[in-house]
Amino acid sequence: MSQQDKMIEELFHNADELTEKQKKIVAAAIDSFAEKGFAATSTSEIAKKAGVAEGTIFRHYKTKKDLLVAIVAPTMAKLIAPFVIKDLNKVLHQDFERFEDFIKAFIENRIKFLKNNMPLFRILIQEIPFQPELREQFKEHIAQKVFERLRQIVEHYQAKGQIIEMPSDTVIRMAASTIFGYIIARYLLAPEAEWDDDTEIERTIQLLMNGLSP
Amino acid sequence: MSQQDKMIEELFHNADELTEKQKKIVAAAIDSFAEKGFAATSTSEIAKKAGVAEGTIFRHYKTKKDLLVAIVAPTMAKLIAPFVIKDLNKVLHQDFERFEDFIKAFIENRIKFLKNNMPLFRILIQEIPFQPELREQFKEHIAQKVFERLRQIVEHYQAKGQIIEMPSDTVIRMAASTIFGYIIARYLLAPEAEWDDDTEIERTIQLLMNGLSP
DNA sequence: TATAAAAGTGAGTAATCACTCACCTGCGAA
DNA sequence: TTCGCAGGTGAGTGATTACTCACTTTTATA
Structure with missing residues (x-):
């Protein structure tokens, strides 16, 4: 296969x-x-x-757009799957006492997924701005469910004093920028360059940890 | 007008x-x-x-693509204009003793420009992946000239002990991720949301400063 | 083995595409 | 006043588009 x-x-x-x-x-x-x-x-x-x-x-596929949706919709679902599983928080807080450990595991998991699905990720981010149907799905799933989960997570680690006091939306934006920034640079902008992935990911996490620590 | x-x-x-x-x-x-x-x-x-x-x-315009290029090429030129001026370094180092002051002035300047040219910025990032001609221009200008300048700047502030010792490409990637992350979230993903711009920019700079300080 | 449903085909269709061209208009220089 | 010419026009061009449909082939089941 x-x-x-x-x-x-x-x-x-x-x-x-x-x-x-x-x-x-x-x-x-x-x-x-x-x-x-x-x-x-x-x-x-x-x-x-x-x-x-x-x-x-x-x-x-009834139409060409149907084909697109049939491709992109499950990609979106897979991408956000970890946020949707039940009792994420319970699992999370048992396994990851420290925010740093959580974000490390999380980044590595999602990078692995995206790495194996780059063309799909590409289509996703390229077509969402143009296809109202995809944009709608994206808003509904990401904006509502995922964002809500992320807020809970951020607030949990804030309560533990591991993240700086700051609106959770801002924290999420910063973390997302940093992570997607790495993925886009690594796999879309300069995939041919030499990358020491482990080191780069380590440094990226350090940027976040230094920047978000109280 | x-x-x-x-x-x-x-x-x-x-x-x-x-x-x-x-x-x-x-x-x-x-x-x-x-x-x-x-x-x-x-x-x-x-x-x-x-x-x-x-x-x-x-x-x-000879072709439809010609029209696109006539629109996007000058936008790209305007966007990178600050990097291309002669003796940027001299001006820079006289005016900005601290890295923080430099990056603050720089971010505010470029955000103001992009804010006034959002549709053009949108076209730029949406079409560069698909148009070899634009991609070529982008690589030639950004990859070579701008990146070179940025490396010089980073290394200058590293020599002064104001930025953590780390490959300059990594520093640039992190700074760019953070800044573009803010711009994209602010003006493309959630332009309708309520934004306290000054505070958000201040926090974004703080993330970078904390994350990039030795 | 017989039969129906599902999968697959490719010529055909109306609409739309980027682009052309013969012609028109208004204006500055000779 | 005449001329040349850049700016502007819109009907017309062949190519390509997404999609249809009557038909054939394959597959599953009884």
Whole structure:
């Protein structure tokens, strides 16, 4: 099974219900959407790359936008999955006495996920500004659920005196900027450069810890 | 003169050489490109919004992509202008003994610029991944000139013992993440939210100072 | 093995695309 | 007044677009 296949398997919980050709369509679409953007990619091009007839695409996806949503929606779900699990807080606070340990485990976990799903992450951030449907999903899930969870976490560690007293939204913004900044620089802006990943992540966490400590 | 006009005047050094209709084309294109993206915007739509015939667009710009480049290239130039002025270092080190003062002045200056040119900044970051021509310009200017300048600045303040010893690229990445993180959150992700800008900028600088101090 | 449903096909369609071109208009220089 | 020319026009161009549909092939089940 190829890397591409594994990515798709991981992405769609019912991947075994997908036809061979359907998987090829999804793989081709991910490829092209990430490289040229959704609007600049034609369905004929996807069909050609996938080695199927154009009609086959529309057998499985009513419209081109449907195909995009079918790709992006589960990516978004996977990305925020760790925030949605029940009793995150309980697990969290048992396992991670210190904020530093929590954020380290968390960053490493999410970076690993994004690293394995870069084209999808690319499509996600590139198309959200343009697709109201995706923007709506993003707002509903991220803005509401994830943000609420993050606030709880920040406030928990603030109560323990491990994070500086500051509006939790500001803390979240800073942490998110730093983390996404690293991911974008590492995997999108300069993927070809030489990176000492462990050291860079360590330093990034240190920036946050120094900056957010009381 | 409208706000839109002022923006265009500021952007094109030879704005007085632009026809009335040409200005309207540029304004309409900025509007649509920022909202729907370059690929999803048709020339007929731009013409309609600008109140001109479609042929008029192609009288001034050979292709649709030419129009995009004519809009984005000067934006990029304006954005990096402060780095390109001669003897930046001399000016810099006379005026800003402390790194904190420098970065504060710098952030405020660039935020003010971006604030007045948000649609253009949006187009810039949205289209650079897709347009090889823009990516080339970006690499040439940012990667080479700007990065070199930033390295000098970081190393200067490192020599003075005001910045932690760390590869200058890492320092730059962290500072850029933090600053762009604020701008993107403030003006693109949640422009409608209530923001206490002065306080947020102050806190953002404090994060950097705490995180980057030896 | 027979049968129906699902998967797959590719020629065809109307709409839209970026771009062209022959023509028109207003204006400054000769 | 005449001329040249840049600015402006909009109907027209061939190419491409997302999508349809009548049809064939494959698959699952009884």
